[in-house]
Amino acid sequence: MSKYRVYELAKDYNTTSKLIIDILSRNNMLAKNHMSSVDDDAKAVIERTFARKTGVEFSSEEPKRPILPTRPVEDLRSAQIGQQQARPMQNRPGVQQPQRPGTPQQPQQQQLPRQNVQQPQRPMQQPQQSYQSNQQPRQPNSSQFVSGPTQQGQQPVRPAGQPNRPIQQQQPQRPGSQPFRNPQYQQPRPTNQPMSGNQSPAPRQGGQQYGAPQNQRPPMHNQRPQDLNQRPNDPNQRRTDARPVDNRQPQGQQRPRPQTNQPRPAGPTGAPQQHTAGQQNQQRNDNNRSNNNRPGQQGNRQRPTGQQDRRGPNSQNRQQQQNRHRPHSGQSIQAKAEPPKPKVVKLGTESMTVKELSAKFGREVGEIIKKLMMLGVMATINQEIDMDTAKILASEFGITVEELPPAEDPTEIPDIEDSAESLLPRPPVVTIMGHVDHGKTSLLDAIRQTNVTGQEAGGITQHIGAYQVNYQNNKIVFLDTPGHEAFTAMRARGAQVTDIAILVVAADDGVMPQTIEAINHAKAAKVPIIVAVNKIDRPGANVDRIKQQLTEQGLVTEEWGGETIVVPVSAKTKTGINELLEMILLVAEVQDLKANPNRLAIGTIIEAELDKGRGPVATVLVQKGTLRIGDTIIAGTAYGKVRAMINDRGDKVKKATPSTPVEVLGLSDVPMAGDILAVVDENTARSVAEKRVSKKRIEDMGQMQKITLDDLFTQIQEGKLKDLNIVIKADGQGSIEALRQAFAGMQNKEVRVSLVHAGVGAINESDVMLASAANALVIGFNVRPDANSRKAAEAEKVDIRTYRVIYDVVNDVEAAMTGMLAPEYKEVIQGRLEARKVISVPKAVVAGCYVLEGKIFNNSQLRIVRNGIVVHEGKVESLRRFKDEVKEVAAGYECGVSVEKYRDIKEGDILEAFTMELVKQSS
Numbered sequence: 001m002s003k004y005r006v007y008e009l010a011k012d013y014n015t016t017s018k019l020i021i022d023i024l025s026r027n028n029m030l031a032k033n034h035m036s037s038v039d040d041d042a043k044a045v046i047e048r049t050f051a052r053k054t055g056v057e058f059s060s061e062e063p064k065r066p067i068l069p070t071r072p073v074e075d076l077r078s079a080q081i082g083q084q085q086a087r088p089m090q091n092r093p094g095v096q097q098p099q100r101p102g103t104p105q106q107p108q109q110q111q112l113p114r115q116n117v118q119q120p121q122r123p124m125q126q127p128q129q130s131y132q133s134n135q136q137p138r139q140p141n142s143s144q145f146v147s148g149p150t151q152q153g154q155q156p157v158r159p160a161g162q163p164n165r166p167i168q169q170q171q172p173q174r175p176g177s178q179p180f181r182n183p184q185y186q187q188p189r190p191t192n193q194p195m196s197g198n199q200s201p202a203p204r205q206g207g208q209q210y211g212a213p214q215n216q217r218p219p220m221h222n223q224r225p226q227d228l229n230q231r232p233n234d235p236n237q238r239r240t241d242a243r244p245v246d247n248r249q250p251q252g253q254q255r256p257r258p259q260t261n262q263p264r265p266a267g268p269t270g271a272p273q274q275h276t277a278g279q280q281n282q283q284r285n286d287n288n289r290s291n292n293n294r295p296g297q298q299g300n301r302q303r304p305t306g307q308q309d310r311r312g313p314n315s316q317n318r319q320q321q322q323n324r325h326r327p328h329s330g331q332s333i334q335a336k337a338e339p340p341k342p343k344v345v346k347l348g349t350e351s352m353t354v355k356e357l358s359a360k361f362g363r364e365v366g367e368i369i370k371k372l373m374m375l376g377v378m379a380t381i382n383q384e385i386d387m388d389t390a391k392i393l394a395s396e397f398g399i400t401v402e403e404l405p406p407a408e409d410p411t412e413i414p415d416i417e418d419s420a421e422s423l424l425p426r427p428p429v430v431t432i433m434g435h436v437d438h439g440k441t442s443l444l445d446a447i448r449q450t451n452v453t454g455q456e457a458g459g460i461t462q463h464i465g466a467y468q469v470n471y472q473n474n475k476i477v478f479l480d481t482p483g484h485e486a487f488t489a490m491r492a493r494g495a496q497v498t499d500i501a502i503l504v505v506a507a508d509d510g511v512m513p514q515t516i517e518a519i520n521h522a523k524a525a526k527v528p529i530i531v532a533v534n535k536i537d538r539p540g541a542n543v544d545r546i547k548q549q550l551t552e553q554g555l556v557t558e559e560w561g562g563e564t565i566v567v568p569v570s571a572k573t574k575t576g577i578n579e580l581l582e583m584i585l586l587v588a589e590v591q592d593l594k595a596n597p598n599r600l601a602i603g604t605i606i607e608a609e610l611d612k613g614r615g616p617v618a619t620v621l622v623q624k625g626t627l628r629i630g631d632t633i634i635a636g637t638a639y640g641k642v643r644a645m646i647n648d649r650g651d652k653v654k655k656a657t658p659s660t661p662v663e664v665l666g667l668s669d670v671p672m673a674g675d676i677l678a679v680v681d682e683n684t685a686r687s688v689a690e691k692r693v694s695k696k697r698i699e700d701m702g703q704m705q706k707i708t709l710d711d712l713f714t715q716i717q718e719g720k721l722k723d724l725n726i727v728i729k730a731d732g733q734g735s736i737e738a739l740r741q742a743f744a745g746m747q748n749k750e751v752r753v754s755l756v757h758a759g760v761g762a763i764n765e766s767d768v769m770l771a772s773a774a775n776a777l778v779i780g781f782n783v784r785p786d787a788n789s790r791k792a793a794e795a796e797k798v799d800i801r802t803y804r805v806i807y808d809v810v811n812d813v814e815a816a817m818t819g820m821l822a823p824e825y826k827e828v829i830q831g832r833l834e835a836r837k838v839i840s841v842p843k844a845v846v847a848g849c850y851v852l853e854g855k856i857f858n859n860s861q862l863r864i865v866r867n868g869i870v871v872h873e874g875k876v877e878s879l880r881r882f883k884d885e886v887k888e889v890a891a892g893y894e895c896g897v898s899v900e901k902y903r904d905i906k907e908g909d910i911l912e913a914f915t916m917e918l919v920k921q922s923s
């Protein structure tokens with residue numbers, strides 16, 4: 001009975017094994033896979049099917065594999081025929097492994113032991129084993145053969161009576177249970193023990209059983225007679241080397257063994273091969289070739305004859321696939337250049353991508369990613385890896401990291417060190433610090449012989465002032481910092497630019513919390529402290545008690561053996577002022593304060609604001625060099641040319657030497673208090689400012705994202721926590737800093753203050769829109785909303801609250817946070833007027849106004865706004881139309897308005913008429 005393998009039939013009919021299996025299954029014929037053997041009936045079915053279908057299915061599922069031209073023509077022909085004639089052994093699990101390229105083919109006896117180290121059998125190969133027996137009718141019994149360089153006419157034949165292996169003995173190997181063995185010898189054996197070279201295969205128990213199909217159909221020996229007859233006579237149609245030989249050829253079928261009578265172009269095929277009983281290990285070439293001719297494989301064009309592979313068919317084909325891309329063994333092979341694997345790498349402080357790190361480490365990107373994964377970092381090729389992670393990664397690879405110094409920040413202006421010879425003495429910069437209302441401003445007034453206190457809104461110092469005084473031909477610069485807690489940040493900054501701190505302690509009040517805070521700031525800044533015990537004129541003044549309290553804070557007076565200078569003073573009676581100034585000069589002398597005036601200036605922004613008439617105005621304390629008119633300066637993101645400089649007395653100056661405070665005009669923008677001002681060339685100023693702007697934008701974006709995400713997460717975690725979002729607009733950076741600090745300390749269990757935006761200037765429409773988007777409250781500090789922003793606020797239902805005293809802001813917000821804020825009165829804007837003509841009359845100043853919107857009443861309260869800044873609040877003193885007193889004036893009419901106790905109305909001022917309405921208190 002002839003047996004055919006599915007894949008052979010597929011090949012014969014130029015179609016796929018799957019299609020053959022399908023056709024067979026439709027005809028109730030079992031075929032499991034492409035290695036399944038089928039009988040002649042099945043073949044007949046296939047033949048009939050394809051006769052009918054005329055090849056429609058031929059290419060329906062799998063395209064025909066192209067035959068590569070590397071193979072000789074006769075080889076290809078013989079391959080086609082040979083597949084019909086000789087049953088290839090390639091798919092058998094125990095198929096012999098070809099030798100490695102270049103290894104001379106060994107005699108079979110020598111090869112046998114090597115078969116035992118073949119690959120474990122794969123599960124997919126199991127069925128193939130069972131079909132091997134079915135191939136036998138079509139296989140020459142190689143056990144009868146004498147292998148070697150056979151020639152035509154010397155075809156070994158199976159001796160009559162040579163039993164074939166019993167089919168019953170062909171047990172499929174368990175997957176992976178045994179080494180890969182040549183089924184020709186191994187599988188017939190009851191066990192999987194390797195067969196020695198002189199062992200004979202187990203005798204068949206009847207040739208009729210051998211190869212019998214599973215359905216036990218009668219053999220059809222008339223099948224494919226032509227093939228059989230052609231084989232011995234047409235060597236060109238055979239494979240060039242020996243075909244797989246099967247020693248299970250049914251008796252009587254003396255099929256000539258395909259053999260190698262046409263050596264392959266390469267490979268040592270000349271070794272004599274003997275096929276003796278028990279040595280029927282077919283040439284590995286055969287198997288190899290057979291493997292190469294597997295349906296769907298393209299392997300037969302790769303491995304030269306005699307080059308054998310120890311591996312199974314699949315890996316062999318994989319190898320063949322690789323070989324296609326591999327240079328021929330004879331060629332000079334350029335090994336794939338591996339990147340050098342350094343032991344030490346230099347890394348900067350900035351982060352690097354995974355790809356960059358792989359290049360630095362000389363490792364594949366995949367290796368880096370794998371290591372990162374093992375470290376718990378999921379990264380992609382373009383992921384940025386920070387320095388710490390890179391170091392850990394390097395240690396994983398056994399690489400030492402050398403840190404490079406940080407790259408120069410393009411947003412920084414490098415400072416130049418001055419030589420000792422260039423330094424000249426400079427005046428000391430003194431900061432007055434202390435608890436609220438202990439008399440800081442009064443003391444400075446006493447020193448300057450001026451009265452600043454009277455001009456301050458709410459009686460509190462709310463801006464850093466810088467003043468220069470002369471005492472005994474020595475200049476002393478004073479920075480007047482406020483004592484309120486809210487100004488901590490400003491005070492801290494003042495301590496950073498100062499040389500000496502004057503700590504004001506009221507003799508009748510003693511050391512208070514802000515006193516201690518001031519001490520700590522001065523200590524942190526390593527600034528010497530001189531204590532001025534003020535208000536010694538007060539009845540309850542007790543200087544010794546103050547000294548005792550100071551000792552508790554680590555400030556031991558000189559009289560008590562310490563180093564702290566304590567000067568009792570009275571700002572009111574001007575007592576002790578001279579002693580204080582002398583002590584300042586004494587301490588300054590000890591400090592040996594010097595600076596180089598002959599260089600480009602460096603200074604610090606003490607305060608900055610936007611003046612509608614003059615533009616951005618910055619108060620600068622020059623610390624090094626000399627600042628001159630026309631210098632190109634940069635401070636923060638602002639830059640420009642010095643257009644004008646005004647000293648503390650209001651005089652215009654052309655230059656400012658070290659330790660000189662001046663107001664500087666000419667900046668493009670309002671810098672932040674604390675920004676460093678530097679004189680640079682114009683290009684540098686512009687480029688550095690641009691870089692700072694973009695850097696700030698990126699930082700702001702990151703901050704916004706962080707805040708949003710953090711808040712979201714925190715809110716989820718904290719349950720009922722709500723944010724009180726606030727937009728601040730103020731008249732100066734100092735006020736913003738103060739409010740920022742005040743809000744930073746505010747938080748209770750239910751509400752947290754979140755600053756959405758803070759800026760200098762009047763409240764504008766974009767502020768309102770931002771507040772609307774962020775569901776925020778707008779707080780104006782000494783600024784007012786313009787007409788558009790007020791309308792926008794009404795439309796968007798945004799609450800704008802304006803203040804002139806920081807206490808009120810803090811108290812209101814704190815009250816709101818505790819749910820106690822229930823305003824008894826609510827401001828209701830009645831109308832807006834513009835002062836167009838100001839007339840002075842006896843006992844009053846009358847502003848000729850035009851009512852822009854709403855109404856003004858003769859009992860209205862008035863707020864006078866100049867350039868968006870509130871300059872006064874008061875009551876209507878008189879309201880006239882022409883010469884008549886009237887009760888109200890509506891929009892579109894002119895009127896004369898005078899304000900109670902205020903004569904400084906200017907043309908262009910905006911007068912807001914408002915009233916306070918009682919609001920029902922909510923519980």
Ligand SMILES: Nc1nc2c(ncn2[C@@H]2O[C@H](COP(=O)(O)OP(=O)(O)OP(=O)(O)O)[C@@H](O)[C@H]2O)c(=O)[nH]1
Nearest residue numbers: 436437438439440441442460461483535570571572
């Ligand atoms: N009797 C007496 N009163 C003083 C003296 N110094 C200041 N005062 C009064 O104390 C109050 C507060 O004085 P300020 O100079 O405003 O105090 P401050 O520390 O500058 O206050 P802030 O700017 O709010 O921090 C004012 O009413 C002063 O008149 C003093 O030496 N004797």
